[in-house]
Amino acid sequence: MRRVIAAGVALAACAVLFGAAPASAAEPLQLTVSLDGRDINGNTVTIDPAKSAELSVTAINNSDSVVRVRSVRVSGVALALTFFSYDTTMPFDVPAKSRVTRTLVLDFTDLGGQAIGLLPTTVDIVGAQREDLGSVSTVSDVRGSLWSVYGVFGLAMLVITAFLWATALLALARHRLAPNRWRRALRFLPAGIGTGLVAVITLSVLKLVPPEPAIEIPVVIGTAAIGLILGYLTPHPIPPLPPSSTPDDPTVDLRTRRLENTTEGFA
Incomplete structure (x- = not known):
């Protein structure tokens, strides 16, 4: 049992040490994201599960071709594990050398049972083939439950x-x-x-x-x-004592002699 638990802890540590996603290629879109009118880039944003929030995404396309967007994803990750993720399907095109702004309302009601405290959060623009087209990272202060x-x-x-x-x-x-x-x-x-x-x-x-x-x-x-x-x-463990040669039973190895009565004649 101890080995199983130790292996679980070691695997969790490996996820922390090696679970970070490798650097990807340059993203085709640059993003500016605001939550309830506040730019999230470089700021800590508060997420209250009891309230909905308005997320505004501005996608900037500096390439020479149209970029097709399929959905917007908001996810929170800690210890290389995803603790919450919201995907909103919202197809739109970003023409070449232009920008497009889209606004959506997010319902965080279920978030209270998923996370609590400070969590690194990412807003991603996902393409038709589920590829990442652009992302912005921030830190969310989730007002969730300890039993999340x-x-x-x-x-x-x-x-x-x-x-x-x-x-x-x-x-x-x-x-x-x-x-x-x-x-x-x-x-x-x-x-x-x-x-x-x-x-x-x-x-x-x-x-x-x-x-x-x-x-x-x-x-x-x-x-x-x-x-x-x-x-x-830690100190070297004390070696076990060698087995004693003295028998534990005091009655063992007792020698008995038969006493014989001798009679002597008297002259």
């Missing part, structure tokens, strides 16, 4: 990390860790990784720092290194 998908994910990571630390420390207290230092270090590695993931999610839910790759990767790598160092520096 993102909040429950953070609580689950907290429980798993506490379990990993408890099992590692209990093995240390019972002198059951491996004699090899590097094996002891690897025993503490999943707990260190889990601590980093919990720290990233907690900072996000408390609306202190968004879980962006520039924050996620150093935090997770740092806590993983701390876990390795702690495991490496």
